[in-house]
Amino acid sequence: MTLENSLMSSAQRYAKGLGGLFAMVLLAGCSSAPNEAAAPKPPTVEQTAPVAQACDANAVQYAIGAPFDEANVATLEEQSGATQVRVLRPGTAATMDYRDDRLNIHLESNDMIEALRCG
Template sequence: MTTTQRHIKGLGSALAVMLLAGCSSAPNESAVPKPPTVDQTAPTSQTCDASAVQYAIGAPFDEANLATLEEQSGARQVRVLRPGTAATMDFRDDRLNIHLESNDMIEALRCG
């Protein structure tokens, strides 16, 4: 048997296997459960209201008014940002951001 005849026989066998594979039935898609969907934007039960604490702009920052600002804004989390502080850009509607000046005076109060 020559090399060409062996290649033709091999190709014939491969073709037969591919034809048989094409005749098989497709898997039943309804038998495979779909993965549960995840809500990436789950609403929080408590949101921040920065308008309720705007009176504190210009006031000195300390731990006592931190607790007061957190409570009055309804925030679940507080982030203090001093000049030059690195901060993530994620938005959280339940977080109060307290922006301070270099002398620890409150410069701005924003939710996010």
């Protein structure tokens, strides 16, 4: 056996050993079963949060075209059944999240009420 053949076979043996070790590590990671005792139980009806009262924008449509001031926010909130009010002026950035219990008051540039929507 020449030195070149001896080195080649050593390298091949080393590569095969690493390949086998790699395969064992992969299989060991796949073989463990999940611990079912650690998983949380799904919520029951008693554990869920209460459903918020939905907003009714139809009840306040009379205010469209009226001038807006901070004093009528409480009135619009109460009459619509909303638990939160958001005032949106032209060019105002707003999140796109939908909230069943929120009244959105859309204003024109002259602070006149343009639209009243829930969401």
